């Protein structure tokens with residue numbers, strides 16, 4: 001190959017956003033699992049790009065069909081297990097597939113209550129956030145990163161912000177009582193693939209919420225770190241946690257022109273611009289695994 005030749009770099013391909021609803025109807029009490037699954041293969045696909053030779057190309061249509069067939073044959077169970085099964089299948093079935101990325105969002109439903117009783121087969125979309133998972137197979141190693149997105153939280157007190165530097169452009173008043181609101185996107189990386197992912201996900205989410213509520217916040221940065229610290233302390237199988245949180249500013253409305261006092265009661269919920277606070281919380285000295293994060297959107 002001569003210097004200056006044009007060659008193919010990193011690539012992956014697959015079917016994005018396979019919307020999958022699995023109904024488990026072995027008894028009159030049905031269960032539903034609702035996912036949006038993306039499958040992307042990596043491996044030896046050079047000739048498909050450079051010569052139009054598709055002999056290695058597992059069609060994206062086949063990848064989509066596999067998602068639905070697996071839902072029938074093995075069920076979902078948890079998004080993480082489902083994605084691990086998909087990835088393992090493609091790597092083991094096709095020599096040219098050396099790895100890939102399998103991702104899912106999952107949406108929660110709860111039963112509709114009728115006459116005080118949960119209905120057998122009628123549901124209402126619920127959930128305060130969307131659950132997310134990314135499984136990657138890289139050099140024979142499985143990386144599992146789970147998370148939540150769109151989890152909107154608010155504290156009406158118990159939040160301060162002061163002590164920041166002031167220069168000629170600073171107008172923000174110091175405060176020892178403000179509204180703190182955010183929409184959490186969080187990801188955490190597991191060190192194992194044989195966990196009860198549903199149970200751990202529920203427990204991590206509950207701990208995230210309770211820590212947000214109970215930490216007396218001196219800044220959103222501090223709240224994020226405390227959430228990460230709580231999660232890593234409680235779950236030894238989680239190696240690190242990343243969070244991306246807009247600071248959804250609630251601006252005190254000046255009611256003085258109307259002769260009214262505003263004692264932290266009336267706010268303008270501003271939508272932009274917003275502070276954007278992002279942080280990783282990790283165990284000191286633990287090995288870094290950048291390949292697990294490379295395709296998780298929005299993180300440095």
Ligand SMILES: O=c1[nH]c(=O)c2[nH]c(=O)[nH]c2[nH]1
Nearest residue numbers: 161172218219220221247275
């Ligand atoms: O929690 C906060 N962190 C900041 O960095 C910041 N900056 C700002 O203007 N308000 C806030 N609030």
